[in-house]
Amino acid sequence: MPKNEHSYKKALLSGLQEDRESGMKELHAQYKQKARRITAAVGTTQFTILLLFLALWEAAGRQKWIDPLLFSYPTKIVNQLWNSMADGSIWPHIGMTVSETIIGFILGTLVGTGLAALLWWFPFLSRVLDPYLVVLNSMPKVALGPLFIVSLGPGFNSIVAVTLSITVIITTINIYNRFIEIEAGYIKVVRLFGASRAQLFRLVILPASFPVIISALKVNVGLAWIGVIVGEFLVAKLGLGYLMIYGFQVFNFTLVLSTLIVIAVVATIMYQLVAILERKLTSGWRER
């Protein structure tokens, strides 16, 4: 190592172009090597923590340091997962929850964007609705759940309604705020060409807000999961939320925890897919 240091210092001091270049290359290589070492160390530590946690949990469950009936342990959970996948019983639940979530976040984003467009088109309406939106937004919307069940009946519709109640208001507010903060100069450009209000919306307002709409879509994935799981807690006969509640009721905590893991995995996959979609869609759209 000291010999190394000596060599590139000498190279930089020699003043020759080639020496300087090779000296700088060496520095870069050292820098990259160090960064790689740190990345590897982080990965190893992360993996070790997970492994230790699982091992400790397994031991605690088997040795009855914790009540295995309540907290289960990893191998039992893996077994449960494996069986439910092998006999196919888990798939309808996953399918149901995933479709409710997808419908929820797509519909939530679309309806929110539509409402924002309406508010933009009718400024009077936006003044009128402003206080209502503020109140609705600060309210814990899942509390509306029972209302939806009563009016839409227990099942798919009221679950999607719970999801929409969570996503729509905040989406509307965020996208509307983007609509009205678009720089006046851009609007002037198209107005000077005699653009109608519809053309202004289509050519300027909507495309300028595209990144905000896409990021709302991403946020809504998370919110939709909350809505769907809570909705399923309340009414469902099918779905991962239902499976968890059922596990509670029959005191099968292995089922509860294994379902939780499925939810975590599926939600992460969905979020990553939407993040990829976001990158694809916004790659043509460039910031100044």
Add this chain to the structure above:
Amino acid sequence: MAGEDNRLELKDVSHVYVNEKGASLAVEKLNLTVRRGEFVSLVGPSGCGKTTILSMLAGLMPPTGGQVLLAGAPVLGPSRLVGYMLQQDFLFPWRTIRDNAAIGLEINGGKNAAALKEVDRLLTELGLPGSGSKYPHELSGGMRQRVALARMLATNPEVMLLDEPFSALDLHIKLQLEDLVDETLKRLGKTAVLVTHDLAEAAAMSDRVIVLAANPGRIVKELVIPDEIRKATPMEARKLPGFQDVFDQLWAELNRAEGGGGHA
């Protein structure tokens, strides 16, 4: 008919801005005529109503009093006859250069293959060959302002309103663009009204310079530029012997307009 040759006319035009804070008189009793093919500059202290005048000429807002005429007819809203260039380019970052330049055509329903070819030709003419499919962020400030010029020219307006289109640029690029705009407008026989803070720019580019005073905005002096300076390109004009004299006159008028305060 005498009116035929008058492209733009302001007749006793006043404008009052009204908002919560109150009403303020931006310009009062303006009378101005711009003939076909003429290049007129407006200079004056900040807040004397230059942008207000251009906005009324462009049909963005009606005058509170008086009449604004375009080719003899009252201006009721934005017109295809009028093009406008802003201080900043305001190119849409999500549109390619070609699509940015063609946005006026798209709005007017004139965007077709032939028109797009014409846009490409225009871009080449303005020194941007082959950049039609690039995005605005890939271009320098001067190149982007050229695209804004192409965007204005693409709809083939007769009258150009230029609101300090060069003021955000480096001197070197500014001089280049002045020549380009001057040459392009002269060749196409366009009528132009230029707002600028730069007296040398006004003197070098215009046929006539209008000096305005503020509070309320009004015309205090009209200076006709001598023929030889007028005929030269802006860059050459600056080197002519008579140029300094014109500049000095403008300078004196502007100082008087700024120092004078209310009505003399």
